Amino acid sequence: MQTVTPFKIDVPQQMLEDLQQRLQRTRWADAPENAGWNYGTNPDYLKELVQYWATGYDWRKHEAALNQFPQFKAGIDGINIHFLHIRGTGQKPHPLLLVHGWPDSFYRYYKVIPMLTEYDLVIPSIPGFGFSDHVACDHDRTAGIFAKLMTDVLGYDTYYVAGGDLGTGIAKSMANIYPGAVKAIHLTDVGYGTGQEDWSQMSAPEQEFGQFLQHWWYTEGAYNMMHSTKPQTVAFGLNDSPAGLASWILEKFNAWTDNGGNIESAVTKDELITNIMIYWVTETINSSMRTYLENTRAIYTSGGLPQSYKRVAVPTGVASFPGEAPIPREWAERWVNVQRFTKMPKGGHFAALEVPEAWVGELKAFFEAV
Numbered sequence: 345m346q347t348v349t350p351f352k353i354d355v356p357q358q359m360l361e362d363l364q365q366r367l368q369r370t371r372w373a374d375a376p377e378n379a380g381w382n383y384g385t386n387p388d389y390l391k392e393l394v395q396y397w398a399t400g401y402d403w404r405k406h407e408a409a410l411n412q413f414p415q416f417k418a419g420i421d422g423i424n425i426h427f428l429h430i431r432g433t434g435q436k437p438h439p440l441l442l443v444h445g446w447p448d449s450f451y452r453y454y455k456v457i458p459m460l461t462e463y464d465l466v467i468p469s470i471p472g473f474g475f476s477d478h479v480a481c482d483h484d485r486t487a488g489i490f491a492k493l494m495t496d497v498l499g500y501d502t503y504y505v506a507g508g509d510l511g512t513g514i515a516k517s518m519a520n521i522y523p524g525a526v527k528a529i530h531l532t533d534v535g536y537g538t539g540q541e542d543w544s545q546m547s548a549p550e551q552e553f554g555q556f557l558q559h560w561w562y563t564e565g566a567y568n569m570m571h572s573t574k575p576q577t578v579a580f581g582l583n584d585s586p587a588g589l590a591s592w593i594l595e596k597f598n599a600w601t602d603n604g605g606n607i608e609s610a611v612t613k614d615e616l617i618t619n620i621m622i623y624w625v626t627e628t629i630n631s632s633m634r635t636y637l638e639n640t641r642a643i644y645t646s647g648g649l650p651q652s653y654k655r656v657a658v659p660t661g662v663a664s665f666p667g668e669a670p671i672p673r674e675w676a677e678r679w680v681n682v683q684r685f686t687k688m689p690k691g692g693h694f695a696a697l698e699v700p701e702a703w704v705g706e707l708k709a710f711f712e713a714v
Contacts, residue, residue, distance in 0.1 A: 346497045351415040351426060351475065353407050355625045360403060363586055363624065367398040370587040381598055385591040389607070393594065394587050397617050406618045413457060417475070418497045420489045426450075426475035427468035427493065432461055438711070439464045439500040441490060441518075445509020446571075446632055447593040448694055449474045449622045451615075455700040460708075464500075468493060470510060472631035474622050480634035482642040483510070483652035487517035495525060504711055508532035509693065510635065513652035516680070519660075520651040528659040528714045530707050532695055533668055534679040538643055538653055549672035556670060564599060567592075571636035579630035589629055590620050600693035602667030610667075610698045656680040661710030663703065667692020684710045 375387040413428045428450060431437065440463040444452045450467045457465060469476040471486055481489070494500045502525050505515040512531050519526045536557055543554040561568075570578060582589045594607075594616060601610035623629045642650045660680035664671045665688045673685050686706055691699035 346418050346420060346492075348416050348418045348497060351417045352411050353415070353475070355403065355407065359625060364398060366586050367394055370394060370585070372587075381595075385595040386598070390587065390591055390594060393590060393613060393616065396613050397586070397590070401614065401617050403618075403621055406614065406621070410451070410454065413454075415475075418493060420492050420497065421485075423471050423479050423481075423489060424477045425468055425471065425489060425493060427466055428457075429498065430457055430465040430467075432464045434462060437462055437464045439466065439494065439498070439503035440711075441494060441503055441505045442467045442696075443490070443505065443507035443511030443514050444470065444473070445507070445511050445693075446473075446635070447596050447623070448509075448619055448697070451619050451622055452694055452697050454697075456696050456704050459700065459704045463504075466494065466498065466503075470514070470632075470635070472635050473628055474626055476628075478628060478631040480631045480638050482635075482638040482650065483513035483517045484521065484642065484650045485638075486514050487521055487651065490514065491518055491522050491525065501525065502527050504528055504530070506530040506707055508695070513639065516654075516656050517650065517652040519656045519658045520654055523658055526658055528661070528683075528711060529656065529680075530661040530663070530710050531680070532663055532665060532693075532703075534660075534662060534671060534676045535653070536669070538649070546678075547672070547674045550675050550678075553670065553672050553675055560669065567596070568636060571633040572640040573637065575630065575633035575637055579633065582629045583627055586620075586624055589624060590617075592629075593620050593623065597694070600667060601698055602665065602690055602692035610692065611694070615697065659683040659714050661707070661714075662686070663688050663695070663706045665691035665693070665695050665699075667698075684713065 380386055413430055415428050417424050417426050442453045444450055450469050453467050472478060472480040494503050505518055505526055507515045512533050512535055515529045519529050543551050582592055597616060598607045603610040660682055661684040662676045662682055663686050676682050676685055688702060691702055695703040
């Protein structure tokens with residue numbers, strides 16, 4: 345058994361003071377008149393957010409709220425992994441691993457913790473994210489680390505896994521590498537292929553989905569290409585400027601939430617800033633972006649497809665939210681063993697944060713049926 349060390353978030357005051365100075369000294373880029381979100385981040389909203397960050401946001405309040413949950417660190421395969429471990433109630437709570445993605449963090453799940461008391465919740469920071477070490481790993485390597493966290497560190501023989509975004513790839517890897525331990529997985533997407541698919545051999549709904557993905561790639565995918573090829577180039581600016589970091593993350597929260605044109609109908613300013621703060625105080629924006637490059641290398645230079653890109657045989661539940669890519673069931677069944685597939689009425693990429701009750705209800709319905 346690896347050694348587990350209790351952990352508490354305690355950001356040095358000097359770092360917060362430095363942040364204040366940087367926020368106040370922001371050198372704003374110019375922007376076209378009435379730019380809105382049409383050129384990327386809305387400059388007016390970003391200025392509003394930064395002003396609130398500097399004058400109204402209270403990190404210590406949110407730090408204390410995060411610290412109400414038991415947190416730990418464990419060294420696994422030479423990497424210190426940060427995780428929350430919240431014991432469930434009842435005689436035999438089911439172990440459930442919740443895996444976040446980018447550009448969010450373990451904070452994605454803070455609202456749902458009180459709603460999942462029948463589970464032993466394990467919510468780690470992916471390697472390279474948050475309070476885990478600054479080591480970027482591909483999905484398969486992270487799967488190995490999280491499997492050891494669940495079995496060797498915490499002593500669970502079997503468990504469930506849920507996730508989205510990068511968490512989808514990690515969950516699929518875990519299911520394929522450790523099918524005897526992973527009883528079932530629940531996903532909010534099933535992945536988007538490798539770019540080597542022959543869409544002409546697919547069903548009409550899948551071909552329509554492929555056209556959607558192609559359009560999305562050319563209109564929304566620039567960040568992914570940057571992360572997957574030259575993440576170091578932008579890392580210097582994002583790690584140095586809190587306004588720049590906020591812009592990089594904020595634009596994705598606007599594009600990927602189901603917000604009807606008003607980002608704060610999906611997530612509040614405090615939630616946006618708290619998530620950004622986790623990147624800022626840990627200085628993990630660079631290692632988080634490098635994760636994309638590690639995954640790209642695993643696909644194209646390893647000589648074979650990673651486990652995250654192979655079909656999953658363990659029972660899988662899929663909840664497709666309207667703010668996400670419109671997954672057809674045929675596409676989901678191509679990648680996972682679909683036992684429950686639900687088109688949700690509201691919510692987006694960060695569903696556990698945006699519509700926690702709906703996400704929890706769907707997750708429980710699937711795992712209880714399994």
